[in-house]
Amino acid sequence: MTVKQTDGVKIVTIGGGSSYTPELMEGLINRYDQVPVREIWLVDIEEGKEKLEIVGEMARRMWNASGHDVQVHLTLDRREALKDADFVTTQFRVGLLAARIKDERIPLSYGMAGQETNGAGGIFKALRTIPVILDIVEDMKELCPDAWLVNFTNPSGMVTEAVMKYGHWDKVAGLCNVPVIAMMSEPEAIGKTPEDLTYRFAGLNHFHWHRVWDETGREVTRDLIEAFERLGRTPGMPANIFDVPFYREQLDLMGMIPCGYHRYYYRQQEMLEHMLEEAQSQAGTRAEQVKQTEDELFELYKDPNLDHKPEQLARRGGAHYSDAACETIASLYADKNTHIVLTTRNNGAIPDLPEDVAVEVSTLVGKDGPKVIPF
Template sequence: MKLAVVGGGSTYTPELIDGFARLRDTLPISELVLIDPAADRLDLVGGLARRIFAKQGHPGTITTTSDLDAGVADADAVLLQLRVGGQAAREKDETWPLECGCVGQETTGAGGLAKALRTVPVVLDIAERVRRRNPDAWIIDFTNPVGIVTRALLNAGHKAVGLCNVAIGFQRKFAALLDVTPAEIHLDHVGLNHLTWELGVRLGGPDGENLLPKLIAEHGDAIAADLRMPRTVVDRLGVVPSYYLRYFYQHDEVVRELGTKPSRAAEVAAMERELLALYGDPALDEKPELLAGRGGAFYSEAAVDLASGLLGGGGSPVQVVNTYNNGTLPFLPDDAVIETQARIGAGGATPLRTPPLDPMYAGLVAHVTAYEDLALQAALHGGRERVFKALLAHPLVGQIEYAEALTDRLIAHNREHLAWA
C-alpha cells in the first residue's frame, strides 16, 4: 500500500509517522512519500520519519520529493496537510480582523475566509493532478478550512473525505473520564467543521446508553475548563460544544483577549523553529514531547483509521468525517458538507442518522452553511463583491461597515495569493 502526504515537510508530520508506525497492522503501508516544495524542511522531517520507522521496526520505505506528480503516482491515498502562505499568512489572518473588532482566527471569521481563498485553488490543482496520475486514489483532506475545502473537492468530482481531530479528541477525553476504551465510545457528533456539538456520548455504539448527562454532572468543571467556557453554559446547554463555539458564544470577550497577547501564529512559528532544530538531531528517533503543543492531537490515529477504512483494511466502520449532507440534516442542501458520524468503506463515507438538532444549533449551522457556500464561490471565481458578500453573510461579521473594511484588508494582505486581485 502506498500513501503520499502533500505538505510532508510540516512539523505535524512526525505525529503522523508515529501513528503509521504504531498502527501498522491497521494500515500496512509499504511505501510512504512525503511531498513538499520546502526542501530544507523536507530533509529534516524525512530523516526523522525514517528513524521513527526504523526504531519501531516498520518495514515500509519513506521517500521525500518536491515533485508532486511523481510523488502521488500509484498512491492508494493522498493526505493533504498544506498551509498556503505558511505561518506568515496565518499571522495576518489572526491580526488584521482585530483592527475591525472581529475575531482573528485561521479557520473562522474573516481570517478563515482569507485562508479559504488562498487554499481552495491550490488544493483543486493538486487534486486534479492526482486524478490525472491515479484516478482511483482517495484524497483525505486535513487542510483547513476543512468543510469548505472538502466541499470544493467533492463538487469537482474527486474521491475525497475531510478529516478533523476535534471528535477523536473528545472521544479520547470522554473515554478517560469514564474509564473505558476509546473504541467503546460513540459520539452523537453533529454540525459543520469547527462548528459541532456532542449531543450524546454513548457506550458501545449508536444505540448505547447516553452517558453525556453523567459526564456533565460529574466532570462539568473539567469539560468547561477545556472549552474555556463557563461551567454554567455547559450545564444550561446540556451538550458539549466544540472549542470553536467560543468564537461565537463569547465573541467580544475573545476579541479583547486576543488583543492583549501574541498571536497563536507567532507562538507556533517559534515552536516550529525549535522543532525543526530537534528534527535535525540524528540521535532523535521518536516524536519529541514539544510536538504535543503544536496541535493536531490524535490526528495520526484518525488518519490511519480513515485511510484503512477507505482502502478496505481494519479501520473502524464508523468514524467522524466531513462529507456531503445527503439529507442527514434536513434543513441543509444535500451538497452541504457536514461533520458527523459516518459509515466508512471502499465507496466512501455514508452519514449515519443523527438526533434532531435543537433550533438554537440548527439556526447557526444553516447560517454558517450559507456563508460557506458564498465563501466557496469567492474562492473559485474571485472578485471583491463575492468576498464582501461572504463576509457580510458570516455571523461573526454581519454588518456592512465591518464587511467593507474587512474586504479591503483581506485583499490587501493576500494579493500575492489571489490570481484575480
C-alpha cells in the first residue's frame, strides 16, 4: 500500500465539474512543494459537460496564475483519465442536484427528516451512488492499480465502506470537512489556537464524537462545552445544519462533543420542524438553496479574469474541503504522518465494532496509508 514516488503526480477528479473543484485546485497549489503535480484530469458525464468546461477553464487560470507548469485535462471518458493515475478523488452526485432535492422532499412529504446523508435521504443517495463507485473501482484495478482513492462523495461513510467491503479495494480514504471545521473553529472559544489543542475523533461519518486536550495534556472537552453554552452557539457549524443547541445535561453526561449532524437524532423534532418550515418557504429545502448558490458560483466562474477561489464558495457548505482532501494526498505522498480524521477500516480503533467496518476516526497518515488512533 506504499505510495509510489514519481517524477510528477497525476491526479484524477471524478465529478470534476463540481463547484468544489476550485477549492481542490487551491489546496493542491498551496501544497505543490509537497505534491509536485504533473497533470490533473477533470472527469464528468455528458449532462455535466457545460459545468466541466466552465470550472475546467477556471482551474487552468488558477494553475497559470500559480506559476506551476501543470496540465489540466477535461474529459467525459473516465477510462482515458484513469490510466496510470497516482490519486483519484471522487466528488460526484448521481442524479445531480435534482436528485438531492427529491432525497430531501420525499421523506419530508411523509413527515420524516429529509437530509442527503442521514435517514431516508441518505439511503436513497447511497443506493444510487454505490453501484457507480464500484464501477470506478473496477476501472482502477485495471488502469491504475497503485492509485489511492480519496472519496468525498456522500454519503461518504457508506460509500467508503462499500469500496472496501464489496469493491475489495483497501487503498481508500473517506473524507469529510466537518472534523476540519471543528478543529479550526472551536479553539478560539477557550482562547486557544488550533496548534495548542490535540483532538481525538471516533464514530461514523457525520456521526462522530470528539474529545480535546490542551498543550499541557489536560482534557479541555468540558471547557469547550461550557464555552459553547456561554456563546449560545457551536463555533464553525457547517452551513447546511440548523444550529439547535444540544442539551447541556446530555453533553455533560457524555463528556464528548457530538458532530453537528447528531442534531438529526438528539434534537429530531426541532430539526424536522425547521426542515418542514424551510421546505414550505420561499427559501426551499437545503438542496434548493444549494442549487441557487451553485448557479451564482458558476456565473462567477465564467469570468475570464477570475483566477482564485471566490469567497462565496464557503456558502456552498463544503468549507475546508481542500484541507481534508489535499492534506490527505500530501500526507500519503510525502509521508508526513499527519493527524487527519478519515473514514477507514476500524482495525480496533473502536473496540466494540467489528474490525472490518468503516469508521470515521483520528488517524496518522503516511506513505503506507492511515494508521488508526484507538479511542
